Amino acid sequence: MSTRLTHGGRRIDRSKPVTFSFNGKSLKGFQGDTLASALLANDQMMMGRSFKYHRPRGVVASGAEEPNALMNMGEGGKFEPNQRATTTEVFDGLAAKSQNHWPNLEFDIGVINNSFARFLPAGFYYKTFLFPRFAWKHIYEPFIRQSAGLGQAPKARDADTYEHFYFFADVAVIGGGLAGLQAAKTAALSGAKVLLMEQDPFWGGRAAVDGGELDGAPAAEYVSRLVAELEAMENVTLRTRMMGAGVYDHGYLLGYERLRDHAPELAGPRHRLWKIRASQIITASGAIERPLSFAGNDIPGVMLAGALRDYIADYGVSAGDRVVVVTNNDDAYKTAMAVKAAGLDVPVILDARAGGGGAAADAARAAGIRVENGKAIAKVTGGKRVKSVKICAQAGEGGVLEEIACDAVAMSGGWSPVVHLWSHCGGKLVWDEEHAMFRPDETRPPLGATGEGFVIPAGAANGVMDMGVGLADADHAGRKAVEALGLTAKAVKLPEFEQAAEAPLEPVWMMPQGAGPKLRMKAWLDYQNDVKVSDVQLAAQEGYESVEHTKRYTTLGMATDQGKLSNINGLAVLSETLGQAIPETGTTTFRPPYTPISIGSIAGEARGAVFQPLRRTPMHDWHEANGAYFEPVGQWRRAYTYQRAGESVHEAVNREILATRESLGLLDASTLGKLIVKGPDAGKFLDMLYTNMMSTLKPGKCRYGLMCSENGFLSDDGVVVRLDEETFLCHTTTGGAERIHGHMEEWLQTEWWDWQVYVTNATEQWAQIGVVGPNSRKVLEKLGGVDVSKEALGFMEYTAGKLGGFDARIFRISFAGELSYEIAVPASQGRALWDALFEAGAEFNATAYGTEAMHVMRAEKGFIMIGDETDGTIIPQDLGLSWAISKKKEDFLGKRAQERAFMADPERWQLVGLETVDGSVIPDGAYAVAEGKNANGQRNVQGRVTSTYFSPTLGKGIAMGLIHKGPERMGETVDFPGTDGKTYTAKIVSAVFYDPEGEKQNV
Amino acid sequence: MLILECPYCGVKGEETEFHAGGEAHLKRFGPGSSDEDFETYLFMRENPKGVHLERWRHANGCGKWFHAARCTMTLEVFGTYSAQTLEPPKEIKDILTAKRPGWSWRNFK
Amino acid sequence: MRRYSAFAVAREAARFHTGWERAWRSPQPKKKYDVIIVGAGGHGLATAFYLGKNFGITNVAIIEKGWLGGGNTGRNTTIIRSNYLQDPSAALYEKARSLYETMSQDLNYNVMFSPRGVIMLAQTEHEVRGYKRTAHANMLQGVETRFIGPEEVKKLVPIISLEGPRYPVLGGLYQARGGTGRHDAVAWGYARACSDMGMDIIQQCEVTGVRSSGGKVTGVDTTKGAIDCDKLGLVVAGNSGALANMAGFRLPMESVALQALVSEPIKPCMDVVVMANTVHGYMSQSDKGEMVIGGGTDGFNNYTQRGSFHHIEETVRALVETFPMVSRLKMLRQWGGIVDVTGDRSPVIGKTPLGNCFINAGWGTGGFKAIPGGGWATAELIAKGEPGPLSAEFGMERFIEGRFIDESVAAGVAH
């Protein structure tokens, strides 16, 4: 059984017990435990079920590479699936549940898949479920989806907060093991600004466990000294619990800092995503041990050798009483010694190498451990727990020589450098034949903004596995980094280290070498996704030869560990099957993140109220307080209408329209764009931007103008006011302000840079209010201070003055077809003017109206609306706006485009008014059908509706639309089939439904 | 995530401060130009694997448009320069020649 | 070709699956072919398949510089829908969607077409009007869609938040027969069928030059030698510009990075595909259980297959807002692909300045869903030398005429 040892465990504090729960069962651990170590301490070896066959699975690793021990963690707003037990620190009250089983971990219906495993090889689903057709969606797929997936879906809204942090460093070092610490020290002593991050809560990586002595001190002690030195340096920033998640172009590095996962009770953000810019990045991310591929290598109790000794050394936890060690290298002998030292039994060390191990083997034998060279595991027996191993010759086909009872197996297939971060941004790899590993090819690093390499691997991550050489390599990396910065690297004294001589590793990709199909079908490569040696071989056999094909066909390496344990073994098997060298096969692409990072941390602060900027006018509070039903317009929210108690949206809109037409309506028009264009060439410039002639506009006058894109399409419209000889005020649509401002700057800066024009976006300087209706003049006269009589301020004229004490610009323009004014005052005065207008307008039933009332009223007048009548495919000529296109001008933006064949085509649909014969309202977006169908069998159409409303003024439905040769077909009727099944027959009429003579606005 | 240096305000900012503006040194064709010239001006785009000249705006910054010489294969930025020029200045061309011997872009070499 | 079936799998199981044959041959190129298709992605393979199936042209080589299906076909978010607005697009994408319905049977390869439904959320009044317009257009185009209200959206997508403080969900355009497919399987299924028809799929073979004389293509130079052909089809998303250069003409396209990401797998929680265009993000759940998430393209020309992280950030923000629960999931993997974007963001299927050279390109973000339709139309174009009704509107000449196929209608919301 696995249990807590009476002594040892450098990470745990036995004086600080914690209580946590697993599948509802209350268990005890110590502060410093990971969930995995604490579960092992409670003899909970089985921690989950596999993805495809639902096989019982125990923990195999002790760190980020763990594929099996994934948990549903927490409750409610703090629930999170797929949490790795090996990287989860236990805390009081932690609640974990195992995943992917029903009804429970011990007894799982889904395990039935396991019995049929033979019928479910790689890609079986591509070859089956073909008939009957409907069955895939209705029967097969739902079943597959149910048995797939891992953790439960969260339900509640996230109860935590997250944040980002921008940080800049000369050198960022990823990995706080010995190599990372040394590289950081070298770089820091040479004067570089250094950031060092470690994903673990502890510094030192493997050194503390495997370490030996440095400068005569135990590695662990040396590490603390090194950390103390770095902490004392001004120019060094040290972070634990922060993982280097991804390396991106131009030295962009994501640091994923887990602030509260181990202490959820504390205030503050749960995760912080560091967005780091580093001139140089040193990847000291260590190495990951490889499993060996033998039958039953996934039975709970089979673990990586390094992990098994981590649990002993770091947590004082033994995985079993009798541990069989199986290896192809010397490193695993350390585990045997650790087990022995813990007072437990190692019945045998199986060394697949014919020649066996070196000094380590002798030491093991001296310690009384039986060591068998050239031997392998034919098969592990046991279901939910290892019972025994059957031993065979590595060279053979698996003939069993002996069976040895044990409850744990420590395996080691050698170590693979963690090259992910090196590779994210294009760093290339080389195959190291001697150590059978891919390591960074320092001659082909990722290239940064300057075209130079910006990532430097160090230590084990660089394929340097022994510690002494690793330290030198780390020092070299530090020097290389500072030299790249143009600093001179200071010489740093490296510690004395005694390196034990090791016998070379011998690659073992299948155990035993001649294993037949039966064994290969039980030899796991990818634990979580249930990919076995036989699956990879099948893929190769069927022609899925590229490593990408094999990956996708078998799902090898596509699990939540992204193949950290399986990729090398898998592509080695693939290469052997294809009879080609491993480098010919190559690797799949390494993509960020290194291990999964919370989506919450990526969103950062941007959620809820600050998900996106919400722009507010000075009157926004009033709108909120007065029943506004808002609609988003760009980043603004404008009042669509103001609902009163018991009123529907539709009723509210009608009320607002009638009140305005009958007496007085007030509109918050502050969002309209207001661009100031000034300079000797301002007129000439606006003549190019607008289709109209603007240079002839007289000071104090207003003119409605159209803007087109260079591609000819109508892009914006608005009233242009000439404030003085050199200065124009250009009103744009609400959505258009920033866009058109940018548009103007672009042309001024990149095409006509010699023209003397300045543009400023004054949109928000001014609060603007539409004062609309027959009584609008009266209410302004009540405020007093400015003569707004017909004589003093005619239609389409502008004046400025102190209106009732407000610094006002007054434009006599009308979008509703009534007598109306737009009053602009500095934003700081906006709310006061708004209130004053309601006070003065009380006797006229002053009524605030929203965007929908504005829409309906302009439609009643046949005025177009950018975004309704236009959709990016419409030119002014389509809308009967030719009158606004100057014939005198040789050129303006869009003019040339409008001369193209398709745009000059007389067959283009033209804007007209539409009136249903029965007064009903044509549905939004309806099309007018024509006879017959086109070559693709689609019903022919002859037009479409662009705006359609119920007009309370006229008491019937009105609409505008684009109709083929519309203007020539006045009085004809066309049919609009609705999605509601009805057909709406409408008469083609003039688009001006209300006050066609324009008498009302011109009084 | 690119870093660009605005030649106007001297800020070395990250991409999110800037707005990409597409191909640089477009020659505008207006009324009177041929259909082909006009199509080329609006739609036919340089899309090289390698050296590219493009326009950017320091949108969340000084607001100025400028040009950048960049490699579309490595994302290396060779340099940035004024928007008020019809072709890349000599120092930019020299860098390109040094780093990408034999480079050419449209009619520039 | 040995047919796939549950029975075949059972039979093979008995002998430990040692009897499965190759899904496709890996031949050396012949000296000459009637048609060479450059690009063994979805569109290239589909083009070849329909050349054989619809026109009996089987002396065909499909040349691929990498591995078949290794480009955008294997990098997309597998959404299949045809609820487009403009007639030409609706026709093409609906043709594709309808072919997906029977593809598994037609190819005897399960491409896992899953018509689970696609909803495009309407989150502004403007979008509501826009999607109602699309629904009306679709009705006349023979595309089954309808505009649904917020309640029905919530019923179909229980994990959605209707009352985002910023963009409440006002409804959506729902296509019940839209959904997803297994992207790799589409390429593999077509490849297997093409190979079975005797076509040569030549992988690891890069085209280094296009040989022509008298305004006609005579063949291509490749890393496996020169190969002659009577007709040439360029179907190389992400590399169209480079190939066009070799052939001596320019394209109205730019290549940019498009990114996507997946979460860790979880148990089924979302049955339909949801696209939220106001906030720029879309999401579906794969059969493996991952939430598959995509957004918009980067702004600058790029061939690195790596995008800028802030686009991932924008997409993720949008989805956290729309589906608050995803905040507690983890991003497992992010990646990028290179897409060709045209002046009107609609694809090009048409002739080129070279008489017997044809092109299928510029799919932007919409390539996967169009694969069978694009292949069908391109095969017709190559076989007849003239576009058929499906591709008639998609020629490059539209950019000269100013006749665009603009699906991004709404020049900018305005009042």
Add this chain to the structure above:
Amino acid sequence: MSDVRSALAGASFEGIARVKEAGLRGMISFRGDLSASKVKAALKAVSGVDMPGQRGCVVNGESGLAWMSPDEVLVMVPHDEADGAVEKLNKALKGQHFMAENVSDARAVFTVSGKHAREVIAKLAPVDMSGFQAGEIRRTRIAQVAAAFWMHEADALTVVCFRSGAEYMFGTLKIAAQTGSEVGVY
């Protein structure tokens, strides 16, 4: 004018730093030839300070100048003096090509102060705050909106954004300054 209002009426928040809306400031966007001596003189006359160099920012109480771009400078004066200052400039530079627009009310101004003030900004703006010093103005984005900031004293920054975004700015600054969120690097 009696009832003039800033966007948030001086709202404030106390977390790992103090965030406060600073109320109305007089701000004039000036475009012109910044090298012209006439221009320099006119700007000094209204602001009381010398023309700063590239990205320079000289603030003296409520008055000052901030370099915004090669042809733009932000002129700061007391809020009620802004229109007067514009008139002065128009008079002084009559006949020249320039632009002086009162944008006081188009802006919202915040102060972020306390020993973690730099960290609060560094959570939202892609700027290296470790080297950021008084005398410099940085135009960039804060979260998702354009903004500019400078240090008006040690551990205290002035942040300027568009008035319509004031509530968004305050909201994000509050989150960045939330209790328990110290980073501990500045």
